[in-house]
Amino acid sequence: MTATTRNLGKFILLNGRCSISIHHGSVVDFSPPTHLRLASAIVNAANERCLGGGGVDRAINMAGGAALKADRCALPILPDLEYNEHLTLVDSLCDNEGAISTDKIEKDDVRCYTGDSKITGPGQYGDLKVPFVIHAVGPNYFHYSGEKGDSLLSSAYSSALQQAKAKNIQCVAFSLISSGIFRGRCTLSHVLKIGVTTIYEFMQKHHFPLEIHLYAFTSDEACELMDVASEILEDQSSKDNYTNEADVIID
Template sequence: MKIEVWQGDITTLAVDAIVNAANESLLGGGGVDGAIHRAAGPRLLAECEALPQIRLGVRCPTGEVRATAGHDLPARHVIHTVGPVWQDGQRDEPALLANCYWKSLQLAEKLGLHSIAFPAISCGVFGYPLHQAAQIAATETVAWQRSHREPRRIILVAYNAATYKAYQSALAAQGQPIEPPPSPLLPSLDLGLPPAAAH
């Protein structure tokens, strides 16, 4: 198996789980977070609000994960993870971003899921440099797939051509050329809307 890369809107994917690049409140925001909440409908927000707070306003600390149902999404589940805000790369940002990928995959395995799709975590308003983030995404997902059976399908979703190319380069550096997902995985994407950007 190889890591799959696809460019488009993650909220349209009919997979077992999509990953949400969330903030610590899990109550929605901009970019892919807001797009997922809009597509999933108000029941997603209600389920997130019901999750326990670790401290005021924090339901999921940076680098951790939480799972909810997909509600109105084609995906059955949403795995919420909070990526690091980029500062200078010397404040645990790489380790925290790696945790987002690895712990999302661990949770998907625990839930018995076969397919999972990731956005470019932390690459939007959180400011993580695209190529460095793509290297982490490729390293963690390839390492997981080499040592685990499930989820057997891992898709890196690019919201623009630059992100697609960054994934392509990062996977090639791991000795793995990219593969597009087979078309039956994907519904029609002609929504008349631009793809959502990640945090």
């Protein structure tokens, strides 16, 4: 870790098979343990074009350099037909009569659907210390109903974890997805609970060792994330059939 990253706590889960660590800082600065360096990734909060945006997406692009930008450009553009089928599930894109308003989307620019993820790597990505970057697209809650947005947010987290599992990536550092302006009228606590819950449920379902790191960029996010993680993980641990389910180390 760099001097700009503060480690807030670590939850050791599922008899030590998995862990979730909370950090205050930028996911760009994440440095995996030496023994997991080749099996590590960061998760970028991307948009559907998957080429770059603002905030953490821009920071990751800059740190990843030309190699990361080239790999992102190489992600295949999704077929129009497939995307039109996807749109039928999105209520917020319907007009008053229920017709799909496809003119709201630049279809030929879409490389990743909302609620899904894509992976780039392995590669040597500039100043990034991981060989893989997973690009997860969370919902813009201004464009979705609360229930639909929640489903897509959970899907974005679980899709990123599926990408990691498929590549045998055992160490994953997440930026917080849909936690800024895109959370709309949702509280910060609400979207963070979805993320932490989804990650923990994935750990329970899949017998796959995972070391997860969650990065909160602002002080408010860091405090809220630590509260949410403590509430969810300590509560869930009492329901499992494991001893010493959640050993919590607070720095």
